[in-house]
Amino acid sequence: MRFQPIGKTLTCNGIARFTFKGIGLGIARDSSIIRFAPVLSFLILAIFQIIPSQAAIPEDPAFGYPAPPANVVAKDIPNDAGKSIIINWDLSPDDIKENKKFIGYEILRSTSSDTGFVIIGSATAGSSQLSDNETVDGVFYYYIVRAVMGSMFSESPPAGPAASSQQWFHLGRINTLIALLVISISIVWYIERAKKGEKLFIRKIAGLEAVDEAVGRATEMGKKIFYVPGTQDMDNVQTIAGVTILGRVARLTAQYETPLEVPVSRSLVMVTAREVVKEAYLNSGRPDAYSDSMVYYLTDDQFGYAAGIEGLFVREKPATVFYMGAFYAESLILAETGNSVGAIQIAGTAMPAQLPFFIAACDYTLIGEELFAASAYLSKEPKLLGSLKGQDFGKLCILLAIMLGVIIQTSGLYDFTKLFIVR
Amino acid sequence: MRREIPLIITAIVGFTYIIQFFVPHWPFNILEGLLTSWMLIIFAFAIWLGALNLLKVSLDKISKRSRDWPYAIITIAGFLMIAIPGFLFSGGRRFQDPGTAFDYIYQNVYSPLSSTMFAMLAFYVASASYRAFRARTKEATLLLLAAFFVMLGRVPIGDVLSSFLPEGYRMSQMADWIMNYPQTAGQRAIMIGIALGIVSTSLRLILGIERSHLGGE
Numbered sequence: 001m002r003f004q005p006i007g008k009t010l011t012c013n014g015i016a017r018f019t020f021k022g023i024g025l026g027i028a029r030d031s032s033i034i035r036f037a038p039v040l041s042f043l044i045l046a047i048f049q050i051i052p053s054q055a056a057i058p059e060d061p062a063f064g065y066p067a068p069p070a071n072v073v074a075k076d077i078p079n080d081a082g083k084s085i086i087i088n089w090d091l092s093p094d095d096i097k098e099n100k101k102f103i104g105y106e107i108l109r110s111t112s113s114d115t116g117f118v119i120i121g122s123a124t125a126g127s128s129q130l131s132d133n134e135t136v137d138g139v140f141y142y143y144i145v146r147a148v149m150g151s152m153f154s155e156s157p158p159a160g161p162a163a164s165s166q167q168w169f170h171l172g173r174i175n176t177l178i179a180l181l182v183i184s185i186s187i188v189w190y191i192e193r194a195k196k197g198e199k200l201f202i203r204k205i206a207g208l209e210a211v212d213e214a215v216g217r218a219t220e221m222g223k224k225i226f227y228v229p230g231t232q233d234m235d236n237v238q239t240i241a242g243v244t245i246l247g248r249v250a251r252l253t254a255q256y257e258t259p260l261e262v263p264v265s266r267s268l269v270m271v272t273a274r275e276v277v278k279e280a281y282l283n284s285g286r287p288d289a290y291s292d293s294m295v296y297y298l299t300d301d302q303f304g305y306a307a308g309i310e311g312l313f314v315r316e317k318p319a320t321v322f323y324m325g326a327f328y329a330e331s332l333i334l335a336e337t338g339n340s341v342g343a344i345q346i347a348g349t350a351m352p353a354q355l356p357f358f359i360a361a362c363d364y365t366l367i368g369e370e371l372f373a374a375s376a377y378l379s380k381e382p383k384l385l386g387s388l389k390g391q392d393f394g395k396l397c398i399l400l401a402i403m404l405g406v407i408i409q410t411s412g413l414y415d416f417t418k419l420f421i422v423r
Numbered sequence: 424m425r426r427e428i429p430l431i432i433t434a435i436v437g438f439t440y441i442i443q444f445f446v447p448h449w450p451f452n453i454l455e456g457l458l459t460s461w462m463l464i465i466f467a468f469a470i471w472l473g474a475l476n477l478l479k480v481s482l483d484k485i486s487k488r489s490r491d492w493p494y495a496i497i498t499i500a501g502f503l504m505i506a507i508p509g510f511l512f513s514g515g516r517r518f519q520d521p522g523t524a525f526d527y528i529y530q531n532v533y534s535p536l537s538s539t540m541f542a543m544l545a546f547y548v549a550s551a552s553y554r555a556f557r558a559r560t561k562e563a564t565l566l567l568l569a570a571f572f573v574m575l576g577r578v579p580i581g582d583v584l585s586s587f588l589p590e591g592y593r594m595s596q597m598a599d600w601i602m603n604y605p606q607t608a609g610q611r612a613i614m615i616g617i618a619l620g621i622v623s624t625s626l627r628l629i630l631g632i633e634r635s636h637l638g639g640e
Contacts, residue, residue: 081452166448173445180441183622191632235462237621240628240636247635267473268466272636296480297473303540315491329544336547350617352610357548360555368613372620375635383632391623398615 066094066102066149069128072159074143079173079423082137082166087130089156092147095125099149106146106153107132113142113158135164172423182397187390194386202388207346207364208377211249214344218319219256225249226261226318228309228334229273230325230349231302233266237372238350242325243272244375245348249322250280254289262295263312265305270297306330310337323347323362324371327354335361348374430631437629477502504528569605573598 069089077084087107095102104124108117109132123130135141140161146153194200218225227249229242246262253260262277264270274295281290298308310333313321321338323331323345331347331354338345339361347358348366358365366374369391376384405416436458443451481495489495508524518525558564575581576598585593627633 079447081447081449166452168446168448170445170447177445180622183619184626187623187626188630233466237624241624244633244635267469267471267476270473270476271469276636293480293483297476299477300470300473301537303537307536307540311494329541332544332547332551333540336551339551350620352613352617355613356555357551360551361547367616369616369620372617372624375633379635384627387623387627387632391619394619394622395616398619 064101064150064152065154066147066152067092068147068154068156069095069105069145070156072143072145072156074141074160074162076162076164077131079167079170082164083133083135085132085135085141085143085162085164087132087143087145087159089128089145091126091128092154094147094149101150103148103150105130106148108144108146108155110142110144110158111139113160117142117144117158137164137166139163170423172421175419176422183390183394186393187387190389190393191383191386194382194389197382200382200385200389202373202377202385205366205370205373205377207348207366207370208374210344210346210364211378212252214320214322214346215249215252215256215258217344219258221319223319224259224261224316225253225320225322226263226309226312226316226338226343227322227324229262229264229269230323230327231265231305231330232326234268234272236326238326239266239269241350241371241375242348243269243276245322245324245371245378246273247276247280248375248378250277251284254281254284254286257286257289260294261312261316261318263298263305263309264295265298265300265302267297270295302328302330303333306333309334313337313341313343317341318343321345323349323358324366324374325349327351327358332357332361338362426634426637429637430634434629434631437625474502474506505533569601573601576601 069092072087072089074085074087077086089105092102092105102125104122105127106119107121107123107130109120110116110118120132120134121130132141132143140163142158142160143162144158145156147155190200215225227246229246230236230239232239234240234243250260252258260277262273264273274292277295278287278290281287298305313334314337318338318341321334321343323334324347327334327349328351331349331351335345335347335358345362346364346366347362348371349355349358350368350371352368355365355367359367373388373391376388408414408416439451439454439458443454446452478499481498483489484492484495485499505525505528508528509518512524513520514523516523519529520526552570556563556567556570558567572594575584576594576596581594581598585597590596624633628636
């Protein structure tokens with residue numbers, strides 16, 4: 001007869017556990033032992049009655065101690081502002097889905113390795129990590145992780161000491177810093193070249209070439225131009241880009257004496273847009289043509305704003321509409337209404353989900369980066385054009401990185417994607 | 424100084440945001456939260472600017488009997504209808520609490536109106552799609568074909584119609600392929616361009632090269 005112990009012999013708080021398998025096969029192969037089968041059966045049953053198997057959940061509280069979590073490690077959380085220590089552990093062998101009695105873990109902390117431990121937090125079953133976010137930097141702490149099963153528990157040996165500290169640089173973001181430096185330096189370098197008078201080639205952007213035509217059309221028709229700078233506030237870079245383009249458009253409307261209306265959905269955008277339009281009219285020598293009522297507030301509410309503009313479009317029947325900024329679901333409502341009144345429409349946004357709507361409903365659409373390039377493109381100012389070339393250099397770098405990444409990743413030489421993980 | 428001070432503030436705040444991203448050490452770790460709080464406070468106060476402007480523009484229209492002036496009456500009435508119950512008739516509770524007059528208007532007037540506007544989108548999508556999917560050029564034809572497969576692939580009848588095709592080539596799988604590969608690739612290319620555009624614009628603003636948002640050249 002062969003008894004085959006499987007797996008490990010576990011010791012939990014001094015209680016030994018054994019599990020056997022293959023008993024039946026061993027008996028069947030040993031024919032001489034069949035005579036003793038009833039006695040052996042009794043003995044085997046007796047053994048299984050008093051020694052629980054590894055998988056069984058003990059009913060007797062004396063056997064209800066869970067195995068403690070192993071490999072408890074406490075260390076300072078890297079790249080943070082201090083005051084945090086992370087505690088990791090290996091799950092208790094009793095922390096299994098089938099074991100409904102297993103509750104979870106309690107984490108105890110002390111500044112001494114042997115006394116004074118108090119509970120500072122708990123983790124549910126299946127968790128193997130907890131952050132202690134209430135530490136004092138420079139103070140060394142010890143941690144115990146306690147596995148709790150029913151009313152019983154067992155504790156790991158103290159782990160540590162570990163002290164939290166704050167760091168001066170986030171090492172997980174070094175790749176972002178490098179990318180930022182490369183792009184920024186290239187932008188500044190191209191700006192310097194442009195300042196020295198070097199002629200820079202910028203590809204034609206159809207939507208921006210059509211700005212003059214769109215303003216001219218409204219002038220000829222004697223109708224209004226509406227400029228919609230999106231539904232977001234001045235903290236959104238798309239709104240800033242939209243307001244910047246508004247300045248260029250306002251200069252044209254001032255020159256052509258075309259009526260301009262700018263309904264906005266944010267108070268700060270209204271103030272900024274007024275300043276920009278006022279300045280444009282002043283610079284064009286038409287301060288008398290400017291009025292504060294050209295830029296007015298409708299509402300902060302997304303669909304209220306859309307409804308307001310729809311009404312204005314239907315009543316005023318503008319010849320030209322510009323949509324420049326950040327838009328959400330209202331984009332198509334606005335653009336379709338503008339289309340239905342026969343306005344020439346130029347849109348620009350960096351919201352990828354709204355681009356198809358604008359492309360479908362507008363005559364020209366500035367796609368993503370073109371919105372940000374518009375100000376430089378329309379002004380033809382060398383310093384601004386230089387920044388566009390720098391942007392193009394950034395694109396070239398990304399293109400090369402993609403090609404290199406495809407080759408390296410496909411060949412299996414190195415996990416190239418690791419270089420682009422930002423923590 | 425009218426332009427210099429905003430430019431200096433822009434530069435300081437811009438660089439602060441960049442530095443706090445890379446430096447987790449105090450005091451940089453609290454700067455983002457601090458600046459965001461300031462921004463929210465400014466936004467909260469600025470709402471009065473908008474509200475007062477709305478009233479002023481509407482009252483001007485009424486007093487001058489400008490074109491479409493009756494709409495201005497509706498605007499003012501709507502404004503007062505929601506503001507007065509919110510300020511005065513909350514019965515000692517917070518104005519958004521269930522059961523207040525403000526909540527009643529919000530639930531029974533505002534929400535249905537917003538939903539109506541949103542629902543209209545369905546019709547606009549249909550009319551815009553009808554125009555966009557006309558096969559006038561090679562590109563438009565490709566768009567039409569892609570839309571055809573994606574739309575049919577997203578409904579059960581697509582798989583029923585293509586059930587004679589081998590597994591992996593049915594409508595739903597072709598739709599998934601279009602969405603997962605060509606569509607994702609195109610969208611990512613746009614996203615990369617946008618990210619670079621944002622970096623470039625931000626740098627122009629921080630360095631004071633771009634000034635037109637301040638009313639400058």
